[in-house]
Amino acid sequence: MLEPVLESGGRPLVADVGAGTGKLTRIIVAAGCDAVAVDPDPAMLDALRVAVPGVPAHVGTAESLPLDDESVDAVLLGQTWHWVEPVAASREIGRVLRPGGTLGLIWNIRDESHSWVRRLNSVVSRGGALTMFDDGPPPIAEPFRRLDEERWAWSRTVSRSQLTDLVRSRSFYITATPDERNRIDRDLTALFDELGLEGSRTIELPYVTRAFRTTKPSR
Template structure:
């Protein structure tokens, strides 16, 4: 089931693109700070529709490629971030030569990866002194209505993993550094519905469960008086990690 969830997003690529947040540039820049100074070759693995890819392309002199196991997601990425080379693959099976990139980054994706196999394979593709960067946008459940939103939708694999501790990264990478950023995203009722529709639990749920979740979301949004083009600030905590290859 977990593998089915991990590869389920292509069916909802449009909702994923519309419903999921962007990444703060400062957080992405922080992940790349430890890259070797003489080259800026970066692979975005588990790139999806390009939410992280488009921020990476804003980094000075960055040469970016995108890797994802789902061709439908990569098709959406090519429309959103034209000109970035795309390849079908995963963290455990990268379509990249040995020591060919200076950084590999994963946005909302490491929780789908076998950490030992992923660290080994990424270590093969990243040259010595290069970086592995991991980043997640997590809704801030310290806010009451956001906590209720999560209860209706169910916690994600990422939220569960990070609640239990920091992600696991193994050799050939050194210890993880980490930082966090807090910010808000104005969202409409429709964006919140599309965000929910893009989540693996809901994509793979039975029709009855999908209908129940939509009813309960609508009840929450009615209570918040969130209608039409009206927006509400959805708070996020962005958590970023980086490790340097030996």
């Protein structure tokens, strides 16, 4: 994702938009880039400043970036593009990118090619990203024209309690009514029992990383 900007030499400046608490920001810095973080939530940015000291952090959105014209070499969005208005965000990111700069869009999504994952997603929530992918690649607009995609399959080992904590940490569960939460808990219990997830037993939760890249045309 960052190879083209790294190959240009020096220390490229990369904007992490929708940075949250800085998970992707840390990767950007570790790759040898300078970073600037943007997020609409000031509390998230407070946590980011602790996690990644010295990285400038600003309140803003993909549609309204607090960055100068043609000031960054790349803009990355991790797990966030399905929340933005793509025409306005493309135009705004095009404004802050230098000519030839990179826009990168990244998601880690549960792999629905596994039947039990499809069942899990039917119980909890497929999420906005999977719903977006049902219609094809992420939508982009001018000045960007074509997306290149790479995919990686991987998994994490999880126990019953870890899967339960994962579900209960998501906004759809937190904001659900008590009846909806009870329904989710019952369906999860049935699924976990069928999978034999008892005590210390674990299962591999499969994911696919989908990474898309496009560039701003050079003059």
